[in-house]
Amino acid sequence: MSCPICSKDSDKKYRPFCSKNCADIDLGRWFNGTYTAPSEEEDDLSALRDELEKTNRKPH
Incomplete structure (x- = not known):
């Protein structure tokens, strides 16, 4: 099997x-x-x- 990033042989570790x-x-x-x-x-x-906006709202 070859490395999906650089195509060298994969290392078991x-x-x-x-x-x-x-x-x-x-x-x-x-x-x-x-x-x-x-x-x-x-x-x-x-x-x-919408969910992100709810979690980022700060109380006044």
């Missing part, structure tokens, strides 16, 4: 990656939103925005 560096690159891609899954609901984004 970091499988499916070849190194901690490639594993960290993959994790960073998840965190910054590079990897996404399509939604079947059109209202998902507006519902998420």
Whole structure:
């Protein structure tokens, strides 16, 4: 199996990656939103925005 980031042979310790560096690159891609899954609901984004606004409101 090859590393999905750099295509080198994977290392058993970091499988499916070849190194901690490639594993960290993959994790960073998840965190910054590079990897996404399509939604079947059109209202998902507006519902998420509404929820975020509720949690970010500060009492007066």
